Structures are given as structure tokens and as C-alpha cells.
Amino acid sequence: MPYPFHKNPLNGGNNKNGSNSSNNNGSSPKTNAPINREEIIQFPTDYPIKVIVEFKKSDNIYQASIFAVLFQLGIQHNNWRVKESSKAKYRSYSIDLVLENRSQFDNVYVFLSKIPDVVKVI
Numbered sequence: 545m546p547y548p549f550h551k552n553p554l555n556g557g558n559n560k561n562g563s564n565s566s567n568n569n570g571s572s573p574k575t576n577a578p579i580n581r582e583e584i585i586q587f588p589t590d591y592p593i594k595v596i597v598e599f600k601k602s603d604n605i606y607q608a609s610i611f612a613v614l615f616q617l618g619i620q621h622n623n624w625r626v627k628e629s630s631k632a633k634y635r636s637y638s639i640d641l642v643l644e645n646r647s648q649f650d651n652v653y654v655f656l657s658k659i660p661d662v663v664k665v666i
Contacts, residue, residue, distance in 0.1 A: 575597070586647065591641045595656050596664045599628070599635045610637055613655045619648055634663065 545558075597606050603626060614621050620642040627636045643649050656665045 585611065587644075587646065587649075588642055588644045591643045591649070593639055593641055593652065593656075594666050595637045595639070595659070595662060596666070597635050597637070597661045598663055599633060603635070606637065606659070609627070609659045610639070610656065612657065613652070614639075614641070617648055617651055617655065619643065626642050632656075640652060 573595065581638040585603055591603075595606075599606075607626075609626070621639050625638040627638070629635070643652070653665050656662060
């Protein structure tokens with residue numbers, strides 16, 4: 545479902561009903577204020593994240609890899625939870641993050657996705 549105030553690239557910038565939902569300067573049609581993506585999420589924010597891996601190594605290796613990424617990005621974290629899939633093929637690591645800015649938000653997905661055996665970061 546398209547966002548009501550963002551251009552849909554699949555239909556030439558028009559929303560679902562065919563009307564163009566934003567004006568030429570990228571502002572909201574109702575307020576004429578520029579859209580600021582920083583305002584969607586107020587920083588700093590508590591943000592839960594889940595890293596799903598195809599389990600081939602030990603928990604210590606995956607946890608150390610995740611920790612290294614968070615340390616490198618300067619992201620505070622707590623409340624680690626580990627869950628194994630019913631057939632033990634996958635493990636999910638859920639972590640509560642404290643994100644200070646948009647850059648951390650964007651980069652945490654990019655860098656966690658690069659860890660070997662990571663299937664998905666949500």
C-alpha cells in the first residue's frame with residue numbers, strides 16, 4: 545500500500561487513485577511543509593532489531609559478530625534474546641538498540657546484513 549504523501553515510482557509518482565500526492569518541491573500537499581524523514585523516527589530512540597542466521601557455527605561467533613558491528617557503529621544495546629527454529633536450522637538474535645541518529649539506523653541494517661550466514665535483518 546503506497547504512503548499517502550510519497551511518490552510511487554511504479555506509477556509515475558501518482559498514488560493509488562491516480563492523483564499526484566505531492567507537489568513539485570516534495571512537500572506534503574496539506575501543509576506545504578517539506579517532508580523530513582528524520583521526523584518519522586525521533587532520535588534518540590529505542591529500537592528492537594532481529595538478526596536471523598542460518599545456524600552453521602556457534603552462538604558465540606554470531607553474537608561476537610553482531611556485537612562487533614554494534615560497537616563499530618557506536619550503538620548502545622541491551623536485552624539480547626536468542627531463539628532457535630523448530631528444526632534447529634536457524635537462530636534469531638533479538639536485541640534492543642538505542643539509536644542516536646539516522647545514520648546509525650541506516651548503517652545497522654547494511655553492516656549486520658554483511659555478516660556471514662545472516663539470512664535477514666528485521
